[in-house]
Amino acid sequence: MQDHVIIVAAGVGSRMNNALPKQFMPLAGKPVLQYSIEKFYRYNPQLNIVVVIHPEYIPFWNSQPRDIPHLVVEGGATRFESVLHGLASIAESNGIVGIHDAARPLVSLKTIETCYHGARAHGNAIPVIEHFDSLRKLDTTGSIPVDRAQYRIVQTPQCFELSTLREAYRQPYSPVFTDDASVWEAAGETLNLVPGNRENFKLTVPEDLRLAEALLLAYQ
Amino acid sequence: MQDHVIIVAAGVGSRMNNALPKQFMPLAGKPVLQYSIEKFYRYNPQLNIVVVIHPEYIPFWNSQPRDIPHLVVEGGATRFESVLHGLASIAESNGIVGIHDAARPLVSLKTIETCYHGARAHGNAIPVIEHFDSLRKLDTTGSIPVDRAQYRIVQTPQCFELSTLREAYRQPYSPVFTDDASVWEAAGETLNLVPGNRENFKLTVPEDLRLAEALLLAYQ
Numbered sequence: 001m002q003d004h005v006i007i008v009a010a011g012v013g014s015r016m017n018n019a020l021p022k023q024f025m026p027l028a029g030k031p032v033l034q035y036s037i038e039k040f041y042r043y044n045p046q047l048n049i050v051v052v053i054h055p056e057y058i059p060f061w062n063s064q065p066r067d068i069p070h071l072v073v074e075g076g077a078t079r080f081e082s083v084l085h086g087l088a089s090i091a092e093s094n095g096i097v098g099i100h101d102a103a104r105p106l107v108s109l110k111t112i113e114t115c116y117h118g119a120r121a122h123g124n125a126i127p128v129i130e131h132f133d134s135l136r137k138l139d140t141t142g143s144i145p146v147d148r149a150q151y152r153i154v155q156t157p158q159c160f161e162l163s164t165l166r167e168a169y170r171q172p173y174s175p176v177f178t179d180d181a182s183v184w185e186a187a188g189e190t191l192n193l194v195p196g197n198r199e200n201f202k203l204t205v206p207e208d209l210r211l212a213e214a215l216l217l218a219y220q
Numbered sequence: 221m222q223d224h225v226i227i228v229a230a231g232v233g234s235r236m237n238n239a240l241p242k243q244f245m246p247l248a249g250k251p252v253l254q255y256s257i258e259k260f261y262r263y264n265p266q267l268n269i270v271v272v273i274h275p276e277y278i279p280f281w282n283s284q285p286r287d288i289p290h291l292v293v294e295g296g297a298t299r300f301e302s303v304l305h306g307l308a309s310i311a312e313s314n315g316i317v318g319i320h321d322a323a324r325p326l327v328s329l330k331t332i333e334t335c336y337h338g339a340r341a342h343g344n345a346i347p348v349i350e351h352f353d354s355l356r357k358l359d360t361t362g363s364i365p366v367d368r369a370q371y372r373i374v375q376t377p378q379c380f381e382l383s384t385l386r387e388a389y390r391q392p393y394s395p396v397f398t399d400d401a402s403v404w405e406a407a408g409e410t411l412n413l414v415p416g417n418r419e420n421f422k423l424t425v426p427e428d429l430r431l432a433e434a435l436l437l438a439y440q
Binding site for chain 1: 348351352353354355356357358359362363365366370371372373374375396398399401402405410411413418419421422424425427428430431433434435437438439
């Protein structure tokens, strides 16, 4: 059965203080987005790869060398809308679809395998990692310590049975939809948490590019 | 005025599956602990450096080359007790004392400066960083999404006015004392949160050594 990945690269990266959004910035000589494309292709060369890009940056992306076939789809005003555009581009009605943040170039092959296998067995799989540092929660008077053992850091690719995810995405947009797991859950589905990989962090601030380059050297 | 740092290296590292606790493992050719000693010395060569080590590992540590003067103190059964031993070794009654985890070799000079300066101005300074990944809290039925903007990841060195910290450490031990900030707070003091540095993570699992080596290459 045909499986899919929707790589969401539609942000405009305001937090990076840079003209080019983070997913297009050069990381050890290649755009950040290219790493995810290569990693999913390496997982399964038959995977249907869909990349969602803000219309303003499609010409830039199309001007880059393209060695791995993928479909480029126009992003929407929100992440939710961008995923909807990605889903609309998929003709099939079955299979597993992964939704991945382009700003996570360091996803491991093992995490990708775990998520697709988990979704095949349980309908969905959400990669998470444990928290090893102390955690405090801000409140009106300051902050309170919380038990880190009760928290999980959520990553991508979040993988789902395609037709059920399409159903979930029929809900109207809500600001609580920070990722696909929250959309899935709001539709009454339960989540299947699986292990992610610790270096699979989301590039957010400019220093993160240096961090990602260091990690690439160590892990690739 | 004389300032101090107590570097807590008293753990036995059960999570590392390794005979040698993580703070003594070689990181790019030097024991992990050595990095913290060097960084605090670089911040202030007059700093009184106290290192707390489990009695079983003191002979090992004493067999290592020692270029930066520091006092070695025996660790206790808990982190709380180890810090108490460190405090007891300090003859002075004033100044700022930083308490630092030896398993955080990547603390930046800027974080150290920020913490000592913050403690001088406000009595204490606790380095924290923001959370950029989605966060879920486990509960009895599964997990719920929480607002990551309300959370801070807590690091070290946690810096305090020495005499007030001594007072706080007169409290009986409680299992909620996961760090010095929690001891300080339980004594009725308020916390002053200041910015840490993102690569200043705590080595916890074996893969973390590889991560730390990559970060050293990028940040040192």
